[in-house]
Amino acid sequence: MTTSTTSTQAQIFPGKGLGFITLGASLHNVLTRVKSYPQTYPAIDLAYSPADPLRKPVVLQLPSNGLRLRFDGPDQRLRLIEILDFSRVNLVYKNQEVLKGGKSAEQTPSSQGPSFRHVYNRLFGPSYPGEYVPPADKSPYGTYVLSYPGIAFSFPLQHSAWSDQCDFVALLSSSAALPATSMSIYQGSSWPEVRARIFTQQPQYPRSSALIGKSRESLADEIEEWQVLGAGKLEVFRRTGFPLVITLGETTPQDLIADFGPPDAIYRKNDRRISIHRAAGGGDIHLSPSPGSIPDADHSSNNSVTDDSDEEMAAFNIGDPTSLPAECFLNYFHHGFDAFISYPAPPGPAFPNSGLPDPLPQPSSSQLTVTKIILHGNVPGSYPFNRHRRSRWTIPLNDSSDHLNSESPYDEISERLRAIWKGSYANSTEERALQRPMVLNRGWGDSPESSVEFLGGWEETTSKGHRTSVDGQDGGLGNTEMFGFPGLLFEVLKNGAVSCLTVY
Template sequence: MTVVANREKALGASLHNVLTRVKSHPQIYPEIDLVYSSANPLHDPIVLKLPANGLRLRFDGPDQRLRLIEVLDFSRANLVYKNQEVVKASKTGDMSSTSQGPGFRHVYNRLFGPSYPGEYVPPTDPHAQYGTYVLSYPGVAFSFPLQHSAWSESCDFVALLSSSAALSATSMSIFQGPSWPEVRAKLFIQQPQYPRSSTVMGKSRDVLADEVEGFHIFGAGKLEVERRNSPPAQIVLGETTAQDLIAEFGPPDAIYRKHDRRISIHRAASGLGAGEALHLGSLPGTGLEIADTDHSSNNSITDDSDEEVSSNNISDPTSLPAESFFNYFHHGFDAFISYPATPGPAFPLSSLPEPSSQPSASQLTVTKIILHGNVPGSYPFNRHRRSRWTIHLDSSDKTLNSETPYDEISQTLRDVWRGSEAGVSGRRDMQRPMVLNRGWGDSPESSVEFLGGWEESMARGPRNVSDGHDGGLGNTELFGFPGLLFEVLKNGSVSCLTVY
């Protein structure tokens, strides 16, 4: 394998993009190890280890963007920088005999040239013979073992690293920034310079739609989509058409017609009583229904299977079925296309007017938006890239976002809706979860086998019982508020948000 040290085509890439590419080449990447925090998967960094390739990739938790590439074994890959080998192979071409990296002279004379002095890190073990000297260039840093007895602040670092006191580099780091000391404190929080996918670089809007940075949810069926280079796009549920969606975000990655009726019983008229339908999915007294959850194709194996619709003629409204789902895997969301329906109400503290009833119409519109969290450990992990969102509750700065723990989201939304007609009549339902089991049946493109069953060991039972057991079903819970449906993991992370 040849790894070209081109930061523009790697750093900033989404975890979804990198994992998809790595998994598609099992001969090149035979071993994949994903490490993340089971308690805080959306805040702590995510580490992708490729032991057979000598690489370790670090992503930030909230945005899941690649921030750091580490080469830990130089014998596992042929590293090239501007057509120059970073590590010279032996005369026989065999690099497997040693994991040592380039020597200081090779780095200094042939690869990158003069550099400012680096940093010396003394050994933590007082009996250790070697410390580490980190030599930084813009975007690249090398770690050289250096005899601790030879180190002195007054020494010329070029002479010191050229002497026998220093060994060849043991690791190399690739990052965004002028030097490692300047960037390490803000490595996982600074704005990435490059897009999530290298395919969008240098492409015009006519060729490829601008990538989505985040969704702003204002209630009353109104969403604003923040994009990297283009002005924000507006989505109004019940008004935005399929053609509008395609014009703004490009053709969907897939289109499916849904036949899943597994929770339709929960969308019956209000009331609990003998012989009546269970009522959990709608808010009493509001006329609003809790939307079906997860209309992407990864949760669709039922008595009736999903039907994939050809995307060749999606510009023709007559070619679409009455209800279909536009899957934008690389944008992180799905859109439910159906006949117009009245969206959820405005937030009580919002200045937006209540949405009006939608007239009967033959033109299909977007009636639901499903935003996927791509939480490590969740059942549909890596089906979509992570979608970030913000809920704007009023005209001030009162907001909730995709990294907010659900307990905080729930308490805030109950306070917001307290006293309103919808909040009073639906208070019981807003506090009762519906259990969604993703562990039975087949699931196309699921990566649960790849992850190794985190849900089985860390996400069992009620959310308030850390060591409960449900047989490893991988259950999540659904919580509904007017116009919003949250799918929540046992650690409190929001795996999916449906806006309807």
């Protein structure tokens, strides 16, 4: 990898990727890699829908490198790689430069790419006919898209010269066609064949390029989805391995490390400022029909990479659970979750009508266990964006086909869960307290990593708890609202997207 923005060399792998950028890779993985080369990638633009960031595509543009990367919204996986300026990157295919012999004296603009002759005769060989897209305005040029398996080129073509009766090879070899203006890399046999399902088809390659070609024994299998079953149980579906079950209060740190590998970081610091909210009106406010307390959801990796965590890392071995402090968070950034390690505590109750029994009281034990799981949404525009890759989850309700998921707007989640838990609270005061949003600000203080403030209310929240902001922006403060249900704590952005789900 060179440091010049105009001479970066990138190997083309049709249907797979460009250089280290692999189709199917997570937004977290790609953005983290790109940001680690600031001289090579000096400009990074991220575009997303502020109102609907989890269902609309996310676009990562690298203007200094002529690249545009398109990710789907729900899973945040790379679906399309586009080269928009051939002068910004030195493309190589099987050790041959893509632009070699591709320019003529008449075509001087530096952004133009290879000629049709060069693509057809020297690089990729014969192809089936492509498709012609007429100009949308009064431009004299339409676009001819020439597709190969996993790769396509767009050539400007004089609209007056186009005829579906013409031989496309002769037509694109004539003076009526200009060199390619863009190139796309995708998964599929041709662009017309995959265009309609490019953001929904199952990616062939994993979210992390480190997993490509590796055996299960060398690296932990990646997580596809979490299923929150209630009663402290979560089922983890993986890319290739069998599903796993995590039981809060029983699963040990050793179990986590055996299944998911060593954590990326360990965080020990506890912030007890939330404890003031554990009592109101002289009595305890419970988050479940059984006695409990508000979980410490302001910890986890939102505070894991600065403060005293670096010093604590040297005090114990990440891969050795016996050296862990009494209470800590295991941060799995590349898996998209954190686990709170503590002494066994009663988890949340079973969902009504789920068929699961309520958890039994935990016996006193000195064995450290997982007592909370924090699933991160990696929502664009949120304060902790790109610290974790996105975790997807489902909450089954009445049957396997009826469920809430990580893309559900919180208003829908709240309505469904209120109906399920109605009548299960100790009293009406407890139910009202749970539905009143608590505002969490992660953006104030001397250090962004240590600035966790609970503001207790929000003037922009209506009496029904709906976010009133139409653009989903938080004014730079990083404010989110927190809502609790038995065993669940939702951190919600003003646009209704769930930024984080804590299961306890």
